[in-house]
Amino acid sequence: MQQRKILALAALCLLVVGLHLAAVLTGSLFYLTQLTMAAYYGLVIIGLGTLMGYAGQISLGHAGFFAIGGYLAASLTTRNLAIFQDSWPVRWLEGLGMLKSAQNLAGEPLLTMVPWAACGCAVAAAALIALLIGIPVLKLQGHYLAMATLGFGTIIYRILLASPYFGEADGISEVPGFTLLPALGQLGPVMVSGDPGLRVANYYLAWGVLILGMGLLLNLIGSRVGRALRSLHSSPEAAEAAGVDTSRFKLQVFVLSAVYAALAGVLLTHFNGGIGPSEASVMKSVRYVALVAVGGMAHLWGTLLMGVTLTFLSLRGVFGTFDDAVFGTILILVMLFAPEGILSLRLKQVWNAIFSGARS
């Protein structure tokens, strides 16, 4: 089991290198940009997959957590704090080395938060909001939980769209790169940024984060906590009788998936150099849920592969203006023919399903 997990992760690493080589050989290095973005979306999807597939709790609000991460990172690293320079919170932050001063184009002083600190704040805020929302909402089940999380997603979307601080309909642009590690010797800095010169580095960085995130989730699922999550999925009553604190575990996995979404939001925002309100829209949340379903509810590998592939195709614009329609169709087909996910499909069964249906 442990060996299979490591082999599968190693195979994914090889696939990532292989894709890079293929892009180099075909002279289509620009594909790496969308592959990088798809990897970050993949992080949201595997986090949601753990929540939905293993713990059995649906969330139609995960675009909200993605947006909380992305928007907070964007606003904290771009909004000028210079006018508050004398207030105590700003002085306090400065004392902790969390602020960076520079000059803007007009030569005025520009005081912003460093990306590391902003990232920490953004992810912590998402976790806290998930905790506060989760406590009442996770008491609900099935459709009711779906409706409540949908409501949460809508609220976040509307707040972002209405706040001048978050740029209203324009969102936030000119987000600086996120220097993960400073330049060391001959090596340049490790930086999340959309700079074409850093495209290859960012490709590997994004996939490294995704593979690491995947490894952690696979560990979790195989652990005592993972068994508890799966048990409360199929029979909460029996899980409680076995001593599993079902409400606490549901809350913890909800917060964990929100952290995955928020982290993806932070990194993708730095990579893209900005974020807009469409990232928080309900259609995005529905898409994440659809991608988890396509991959197979309780099949994290299927979720990862299908999620990243379909997101990549969508980002390449393969589906054109039919994008959302394609995802809707995929969702219907999957629910009809492969409710366990695409990887569970046996083509013969599909053939039988279609043709026995036609004959009768």
Added chain:
Amino acid sequence: MNREIRGAEDNSAGRGTVDEALLELVSVHKRFGGLHAVNDVSFKVAPGTIKAVIGPNGAGKTTLFNLIAGNLPVSTGSIHFQGQEIQGKKPHQIARLGMARTFQNIKLFQGMTALECIMVGRHVRSRAGFFAGMFSLPSTWKEERAIRESSLELLELMEIAECADVEATSLAFGQQRAVEMARALAAEPRLLLLDEPAAGLNIYETAEVARLICRIRDMGITVLLVEHDMSLVMDISDEIVVLCFGRKLAEDIPLHIQKNIEVIKIYLGEDDALAA
């Protein structure tokens, strides 16, 4: 099974009195709207014994079980387990105190193997959390191995070792029962609640269950069971509580229960009882 039953020391230390009941119900009531499902029921379960709750359909047996295990709140009255009041606690808190149960309609976990189902039963005897699990900390390795080994041991005790890697919900009915019982035993409980352990079993399987329950008692685990099968109840119980329409009708050793005219009435009907 040379397993140490934890909690034995706090049972004797935690209580000043000589009162030795492991579980004690004190005038427990449960009302559902106008229905008085459990009406002023009191009894004690002595440690190391097998106690059965019997009664006709709708007598409130399963409701009583759900009250004890914390699945339903009591309306009035109190329930003491190892000297501690447990009414109002959640099922998982009660499980942690050393009470395990099985369900009348088997509740196994879908998509999990028999072994994994039993490993969930070890939950209260292990501690690895989210962080330890995600980073697969070395401290969890030993714990995981211990969980796996003791669960395999239980599969052997139940004589279903060959089913370890089979999906639990696809097993035969009797085997599912065995997995459920193993899951309850995995928690190393002080008290085991069995809700109709012989329902749907033939006479050979029932005899097997009877033998198993006695072995469980001999391991030092107190058993409280609800059962319809009279032969099973009469053979193995040390004491029997008879419920009828939510009230306690009688409480005695099996021999006396068999001769109790009130009990014969509710099981055989008024006329037959008089004839007998």
